[in-house]
Amino acid sequence: MATQKLLLLPGDGIGPEVMAEVSRLIDWMNQNGLGNFETETDLVGGSCYDAHQQAITDATMDKAKAADAVILAAVGGPKWDKVPFEARPEAGLLRLRKDLGLFANLRPAICYPALAEASSLKREVVDGLDIMIVRELTGGVYFGEPKTITDLGNGQKRAIDTQVYDTYEIERIGRVAFEMARKRRNKVTSMEKRNVMKTGILWNEVVTRVHAAEFKDVTLEHQLADSGGMQLVRWPKQFDVIVTDNLFGDVLSDIAAMLTGSLGMLPSASLGETDPKTKKRKAMYEPVHGSAPDIAGKGLANPIAMIASFAMALRYSFDMGKEADMIEQAIAAVLDKGLRTADIKSEGTRVVNTQQMGEAIVAEVAALAG
Ligand code: IPM
Ligand code: MG
Secondary structure (H helix, E strand, O other), X not given: OOOEEEEEEEEOOOHHHHHHHHHHHHHHHHHXXXXXXXXXXXXXXXXXXXXHOOOOOHXXXXXXXXXXXXXXXXXXXXXXXXXXXXXXXXXXXXXXXXXXXXXXXXXXXXXXHHHHHHOOOOHHHHOOOXXXXXXXXXXXXXXXXXXXXXXXXXXXXXXXXXXXXXXXXXXXXXXXXXXXXXXXOOEEEEEXXXXXXXXXXXXXXXXXXXXXXXXXXXXXXXXXHHHHHHHHHHOHHHOOEEEXXXXXXXXXXXXXXXXXXXXXXXXXXXXXXXXOOOOOEEEEEOOOOOOOHHHOOOOOOOOHHHHHHHHHHHHHHOOOHHHHHHHHHHHHHHHHOOEEOHHHOOOOOEEOOHHHHHHHHHHHHHHHXX
């Protein structure tokens, strides 16, 4: 078996705790012939700022480029509220996404039946939910220039962010969504704000054209992003794949996370273009949740989104769909047995800490692997 080179970036807050549970799983897989992972760990975010006064170093970027996949936990926290904007923890994450060209962010929101009670919505609304949010990740208002705050000199300041999208950026994320839908329930809902934004008009036009030219077999619907947010909490099961821009995708995926019971449940994959020669693509895998500094170091964090993100790495970077399925089944089995971290606890369940949850999932993987 070829070695699979992973760069682990635990980051800040609960990051190191949840990453430790992925390391536990990796060690087990290596020891039991299910993988041949070679890992290296490095700094990103506030922890990198403390050591190097920047959110990620060039040396770490080089390692990220050389790795077969990057596994990142979370960055940020109040400790770094006052650091210069360019060096804030989130800048490390954004640089990784941008410099690795990770334009396609897949955020699957699955409600495990055992967790329907943990959602703030009624069971029938979320039970069995399985949707995929495809978020554009390297364009839009997060990266557009100008991005400035100017002093107007009269006691007023002016802040500018710029939302920019070129045709090719919309085409390629549209294709990812349509191809994804073909492997699922064959439906794409595109969300934008064409009623107020020029980028929304172009988004709608390009997605419609790509659909007509290449994906006629897939059902395409359009929704305005605000109304889409409303529909997501009203009746989320109407959706299969949702494709949307960077900012709307950020917001809508946090909403979707709560449908699944907790932000601690949602994994994500960020993928670049496939190299036509090597057939490889740059990729980073991270939970949707943040660094949760309020609960860091207490063993309260839910490691499931992190572990499920590693399962996505197996599926999308290493063609190890069978092993990925096994990890996802193990998560479901542990939940069925009533084990819960504090964020997803409900009556009649047993609350465990981060490490116990990680151990239980590894034990379940071992049982499934026979
Ligand atoms: C996410 C996060 C990031 C984002 C932050 C940490 C920069 O919220 O991945 O959803 O806004 O993209
Ligand atoms: Mg977010």
